[in-house]
Amino acid sequence: MNSAFISIGSNIGERLLHLKDAVRALHSHNEVSVLSMSSVYETAPVGYTDQADFLNIVIEVRTSIDAYNLLTVCQEIEHELGRVRTVRWGPRIVDLDILLYNNDNINAENLIVPHPRMHERAFVLIPLLEIAPEIVHPDTGRFYSEEAAVHDQSVLLKQKVSGVEEFIQ
Template identity: 45%
Template sequence: MSDTIYIALGSNMGNREKNIEAAIDRIGKVEGTRIVSMSSLYETEPVGYLDQGRFLNAAARIESTLSPLDLLKRLQEVERDLGRVRDIQWGPRTIDIDILLYGDLEMDLPELTIPHPRMEVRAFVLVPLKDVYEIKLINGKDINVLIDNCDDRNDVKLYRCEVSE
């Protein structure tokens, strides 16, 4: 049986759009995993480490039969295959893939926390997620209210509109 999972994707190095497309293509080829829908692309300012280019961000709804840790491992393989290097925290990257929500699961392990611990305060995550998220409540809070309360809400600009189902 497969679970519904929401992931965030971001890129600010090289051809950002192609990096996200390549990541989605590779995720769709992971055994037991399929892409259900993809958000529009949004351009955003960097957070944390500011001496870097703007990001393109997106979100996807996927289904997978993999456990959360197995899925994390496969997503990290996709990141490595696409040239992701982890040398500066919140630094530039060809691709960043985060598991945001995994069904109704809640877990807090050193390598993975679900729901994603900082998504509720990051419009660059919530705005794309809203495109593909069916429920519209995160931890009992309306996604629109969460977006309105984010400090970075005005920094999220539509880059390419094409939500796919």
């Protein structure tokens, strides 16, 4: 079995509902099991800033599929939930990003793991560290908790989550 961490964000429409739908879709997939998830956090957009704030979570999954097939599953879920890619870092109904996959280093055209900018993004690190406080970068062995981004005060706790099953109800 493989372990992965996936970041999920939404800033269009019923943001919380979109997060729930994405987690539900992953959890119901026959080759993916959602083990844990962070609370829901609200953050301002990064990159393209002329858009609504995001709700963000990080989930931990176990899966029997490889990273490339997990990426396909994530992209299919985005498509099923109505994501349309128009502007890079622009508004989106839902966005699923594979942050880590086992301790693998993947540098392919369509997939880079560990996610190349996660160490700079508080909206990724804060929820990740909530569910995996001792996690380290697979290359450097450096604790993600040591990254400067974890001290960003703009990531706001929106909703505590007690567990996956409660969240997707």
